[in-house]
Amino acid sequence: MIEILNDDELVRARDAGALVGGILQSLKKRAVVGVNLLDLDRWTKQMIEDAGAESCYVDYAPSFGRGPFGHYVCTAVNDAVLHGMPHDYALADGDLLTLDLAVTLRGISADAAISFIVGDTQAPEDLALIDATERALAAGIAAVRPGARIGDLSRAIGTVLRGAGYSVNLEFGGHGIGSTMHQDPHVANDGRPGRGYIMRPGLLLALEPWVMADTDELVTDADGWTLRSATGCRTAHTEHTIAVTAEGAEILTLPRV
Template identity: 75%
Template sequence: MIEILSPSRVDRARRTGALVGDILQTLRRRTEVGTNLLTLDRWTKELIEEAGATSCYVDYAPSFGRGPFGHHLCTGVNDAVLHGRPRDQVLADGDLLSLDLAVTLDGVAADAAISFVVGEARPAESVALVEVTERALAAGIAAAQPGARTGDISAAIGAVLTGAGYRVNTEFGGHGIGSTMHQDPHVANTGRPGRGYPLRPGLLLALEPWVMADTDQLVTDADGWTLRSATGCRTAHSEHTVAITEDGPEVLTLPRAA
């Protein structure tokens, strides 16, 4: 299903997106050496409920997972890059943490992810991984112009990732979003310009470049959810929900306050 949202529903999406951005910013601010992943999940639950919103993850049970997910936040540490199921794990100095959050408010969903290094250590490889996913995300957003196609976004993202020397996995990527979290069209993290679904005002896309330091292969944890790099290398993931408008792309999941 592909949804084209009315202007009033895009307004509602703006509120949802701001909430997602605010929650991720709050979690990043609270995260420190010694924070438990289950504590992050509990904080997320509290923040979602305080806002009168609903988690997209708790009852999420797609074909590729061992559902339902049962938590409010995806937490990926070091080699875990996607669908990280929170567990009893304490963060250490220098850990590379990815947080992925999707909520529904007033009938419209928004989805975003951030990656950052915990504590005072700044491993060069981790910093480079985060930086390249953020640059790729910015390039994808810039390409999300009305009249362009999803392939233009994919090509822009892929050019940044491969240009930095990373291999790109195409099993998981960006996606349409609206009344539900995951919709068509799929937006791969590499592709050919001029191909794919045409971008129209009212279309919402969750764009999410992610990379692994030395592989493009994934393995799945025994929990049936957490996806890790096949080599154990570090990983990073950045994501925003973007609305296609007559005036160009609008990022909906920026936090309202730093």
């Protein structure tokens, strides 16, 4: 299913996006050395409920997972990159943490992710990983315009990631979003320009470049959800929900100031 949102739905999408962006920034401030991942999950639940929103994750049960996810935010640490299930772990200095959050507010969903280093020890190679995903996301957003094809923005993302020296896994990528969290079209993190769905105003996309330092192979953790690098290397993941507009792209998942 591919949805094209009307003006009223876009207003609600902006509200949902601002909520996601605000919660992620609040969690980033709280994610200090010694904080437990389960506390981050508990705080997320409270912020979602206080806003009158609903979690897209707690009852999420796709074919690739093991039953409902059962938590409110994905917390991927170090070699974990996607679907990181919160568990009893206290953050340590130098951990590379990715927080991925999706909520539905007044019938419209928004999805975003941030990667950052906890504490004061910031390894240059970790900063390079994060920077590559952020630059790739910016390149993908810059490629969004009515009449362009999904392959055009996939190629823009992949060009940055490959240019930074990383291989690109195509199993998981971005996606359409709207009244539900995951919709068509799929947005691979690399691709061929001139191919795929033609973008038009009102289309919402969640763009999410992610990389692993020295591999493109994933392994699934014993929890049935958390995806880790096959070599145990560090990872990073950055995501925004954007709306296609007549002028290009509007980023929805920025916190309101």
